[in-house]
Amino acid sequence: MDKLVIHGPTKLNGEVIISGAKNAAVALLPATLLVDGICTINNLPNISDVKIYCDILEQLGAKITWVTKNEITIDTRNITCTEAPLEQTSKFRASYYLIGSLLGRCKHVQVGLPGGCNLGARPIDQHIKGFEALGATVDVSQGKITAYADELVGTSIYMDVVSVGATINVMLASVLAKGTTVIENPAKEPHIVDVANFLNTMGADIRGAGTDSIKINGVEKLHGNCTYSVVPDQIEAGTFMLAAVATQGDITLKNCVPEHLDCITAKIIEMGANVTIDRDSIRVCCNKRPEKANIKTLPYPGFPTDLQPQIGVCLSIANGTSIINESIWESRFQYTAELNKMGAKIIDQGKSAVFEGVDTLIGSPVYATDLRAGAALIIAGVTANGETSLYNIEHIDRGYENIEEKFRKLGANITRVHED
Ligand code: EPU
Secondary structure, eight states, X not given: OEEEEEEEOOOOEEEEEOOBOHHHHHHHHHHGGGBSSEEEEESOOOOHHHHHHHHHHHHTTOEEEEEETTEEEEEOTTOOOOBOOHHHHTTSGGGGHHHHHHHHHHSEEEEEOOOOSOOSOOOOHHHHHHHHHTTOEEEEETTEEEEEOSOOBOOEEEOSSOOHHHHHHHHHHHTTSBSEEEEESOOXXXXXXXXXXXXHXXXXXXXXXXXXXXXXXXXXXXXXXXXXXXXXXXHHHHHHHHHHHHTTOEEEEESOOGGGGHHHHHHHHHTTOEEEEOSSEEEEEOXXXXXXXXXXXXXXXXXXXXXXXXXXXXXXXXXXXXXXXXXXXXXXTTHHHHHHHTTOEEEEOSSEEEEEOOSOOBOOEEEOOSHHHHHHHHHHHHHSBEEEEEEOTXXXXXXXXXXXXXXHHTTOEEEEEEOO
């Protein structure tokens, strides 16, 4: 078991290169199953979720070659199996994309019921509703999901809740379906658009990704021989923007898409930061204690739930009292108990939390309760006085490439320590 030991406080300063998006990568990898050919994916984040996905694809018969640490080729000409390893697939959330992909390609799939970060109930009823509408039979029992169909036929599907996973999954399942599928009330996150762009590069006909209605005209087959670059990670970029605010630092993010970060930019300007935007870079400079702000998490283009803990750190040391309203996940305030160990004054009220800003945080032993909570606690450790030991960092390694190296390059005193 590794831990991170951080000595603060440090004002972070310098440049950071943003990696490819985790939540796009974990959808693009299974999307390659829809092709009977070879694809090259670059700007792939080198994170444990990607490695697990590659391992699962290999067990299904794909041949993966690592060209560099951020580029792979995937040969999916010889998919031999539609039953994904149950233990591995039930350990992480994004394994649900195997359902859409394998159903689309082979008309049969079996995966473990998806796990992932403990953020409260994580139903998949909208995924199932979509698959069934396309003509599949879906059975959920004994910790696994089995789906099969004679053929998939396009139809109109209205999503009762805005769901990233269900939108991508239905897109995957309908690319090779007969006729036209329309997804109404889809999610609009940058990774939805990225998956559609990737599939279109391989010959799919998907229109309207990123808008209120996605139309997928089924095609007979997709072609390989394509090279695709994963979109920069909106959440990693937002994490470093908020690290600049919390530490009163000056950070320039390279390889990001500024328009994906509009709601974060607007919020941190409200909190007193200066933001300079260029074509694919953003500089965030904050030379005073952040001001209080109220946040409500929402689907894109609203404020992302995956940046809620990181902005929570900023608000825990802001000038005044702030309220965060979490509207996506039931249990996303678990990190506030850890921040309170560091001297924060946060009252978790379930769907919302009240942050009474304190002058400083104090270094303490703390535990990453999930991926984004872990990133937030690194920021907290960098701002805090004294030593912070951060445990359970395997959560962080799932989604952030080389995180301590990136923080160290910005001046943080942070070390990974191996502990038995
Ligand atoms: N929902 C349903 N039924 C469904 C699906 C979702 O009621 O069938 C509800 C959920 O309970 C939740 C809301 O809809 O309240 C949104 O869930 P969504 O399906 O959008 O979440 P997800 O696809 O499971 C992805 C990301 C999460 C991120 C959410 C929201 C991946 C692999 N995961 O999850 O990322 O929080 O979208 O943006 O893309 C993370 O990266 O740390 C992370 C947790």
